Amino acid sequence: MINLSRRPRRNRKSAGIREMVQETTLRVSDFIYPMFIQEGANQKVEVKSMPGIYRFSLDNLLEELKEVTDLGIVAIDLFPNYPESKKDRIASESYHENTFYLKAITAIKEQFPELVIMTDVAMDPYSSDGHDGLVENGKILNDATLEILGNMSLAQAKAGADILGPSDMMDGRVGYIRKHLDTHGFTDVSIMSYSAKYASAFYGPFRDALQSAPKFGDKNSYQMNPANKREALLEAQLDFEEGADMLMVKPALSYLDIIRLLDENFEIPIAAYNVSGEYAMIKAAALNGWLDGDRAMMEVLLSIRRAGAKCILTYFAKEAAMILNG
Ligand SMILES: NCc1[nH]cc(CCC(=O)O)c1CC(=O)O
Numbered sequence: 001m002i003n004l005s006r007r008p009r010r011n012r013k014s015a016g017i018r019e020m021v022q023e024t025t026l027r028v029s030d031f032i033y034p035m036f037i038q039e040g041a042n043q044k045v046e047v048k049s050m051p052g053i054y055r056f057s058l059d060n061l062l063e064e065l066k067e068v069t070d071l072g073i074v075a076i077d078l079f080p081n082y083p084e085s086k087k088d089r090i091a092s093e094s095y096h097e098n099t100f101y102l103k104a105i106t107a108i109k110e111q112f113p114e115l116v117i118m119t120d121v122a123m124d125p126y127s128s129d130g131h132d133g134l135v136e137n138g139k140i141l142n143d144a145t146l147e148i149l150g151n152m153s154l155a156q157a158k159a160g161a162d163i164l165g166p167s168d169m170m171d172g173r174v175g176y177i178r179k180h181l182d183t184h185g186f187t188d189v190s191i192m193s194y195s196a197k198y199a200s201a202f203y204g205p206f207r208d209a210l211q212s213a214p215k216f217g218d219k220n221s222y223q224m225n226p227a228n229k230r231e232a233l234l235e236a237q238l239d240f241e242e243g244a245d246m247l248m249v250k251p252a253l254s255y256l257d258i259i260r261l262l263d264e265n266f267e268i269p270i271a272a273y274n275v276s277g278e279y280a281m282i283k284a285a286a287l288n289g290w291l292d293g294d295r296a297m298m299e300v301l302l303s304i305r306r307a308g309a310k311c312i313l314t315y316f317a318k319e320a321a322m323i324l325n326g
C-alpha cells in the first residue's frame with residue numbers, strides 16, 4: 001500500500017457522500033425560460049433549428065404555461081415574432097398599445113400573477129432592417145435608438161412586465177430606460193441588462209425562430225468582440241452605475257470566464273444566457289445518438305452556475321426541471 005495522506009477519492013466513495021460535498025447546485029428556480037409568441041390562434045410551430053422549442057399563439061402559450069409553472073419554473077422571457085408586414089425602420093409596432101405582444105403580456109399576467117415575466121427591449125423583431133438600433137445610411141444610430149427603446153420599455157412596463165431585458169447594446173440605454181420608467185412611476189420594474197453581449201454565431205437558431213436576422217451587414221458595431229474581456233468589465237460597470245438590477249452575460253458557454261469575472265466584481269446578481277445555438281448543438285448531437293443529451297444538458301447548466309451565474313436563461317428549463325423534480 002502506498003502511503004498517501006490525501007485521498008480525494010474518499011469524498012467520492014458513495015452517492016451520499018458525493019451529494020454531501022457537492023459545491024454547486026441547480027434549482028428549478030434558477031431558470032428563466034425563453035419563449036416565443038406569434039399572433040393568431042391555435043398555433044404551435046416548432047422552430048426547425050431548435051427541436052422541442054415552439055412559437056405559440058397566446059391561447060396555446062397560456063396552456064403551455066400551466067405546464068411550465070407546474071414544473072416550478074418561476075420566470076419566463078417572452079420574445080415576439082412579427083411578420084415582415086408589421087416591421088418598419090423605427091420599430092413602431094414595438095410600442096403600439098394594441099400590438100399582440102403587449103396584450104399577451106397583460107393576459108399572461110392576469111392568468112399567472114405570480115409568474116415573473118421578462119421582456120426583450122431591442123428593435124430587431126420589429127425592424128425592417130433587422131438591427132437592434134435605428135439605421136441611417138447603413139449606420140446604427142445610438143442616441144436616436146434610445147428614444148425608441150424608452151418608448152418600448154414604458155409600453156412593456158405598462159403591459160405588466162416585471163423585468164425588462166435591454167438586449168440591444170446601445171450605450172447609455174440602461175440609464176435612459178431607468179429614468180424614463182421612474183419618471184412615469186414605474187420604479188418597481190426591474191432591469192436585467194444584457195451587459196456583456198458578444199457578437200456570436202450562437203444566435204443563429206434564435207434569428208430563425210423570429211426571422212430577425214439583419215438585412216445587411218452584421219452586429220459587430222454594437223455587440224462585443226468575442227476576443228475581449230476587459231471591455232466586459234467596462235460594460236458591466238456602466239450598466240451597474242446606470243441602475244441595472246441584474247447583469248447578464250451572453251452567450252454562456254464560450255464566456256464562462258466573463259461570468260466569473262462579473263460575479264467577482266459586482267454585488268448584484270449575474271445572469272447568463274444559454275443561447276439558442278448552445279441548445280441546438282446539444283440537441284443535434286443527442287438526436288444523432290452522439291452524446292447523452294440529458295447528461296450534457298445538466299453538465300452545461302451546472303457549469304454556468306459554477307462559473308458564478310445566479311440565474312440561467314435556458315431553453316432547457318422544462319427538461320432540466322423535469323429531471324430536477326425527479
Ligand atoms: N436583441 C435580439 C436578441 N435577443 C436575444 C437574442 C439571442 C438569443 C438566443 O440566441 O437564444 C437576440 C439575437 C441577436 O442579438 O441577434
Ligand SMILES: [Mg+2]
Nearest residue numbers: 169170171235
Ligand atoms: Mg453597454
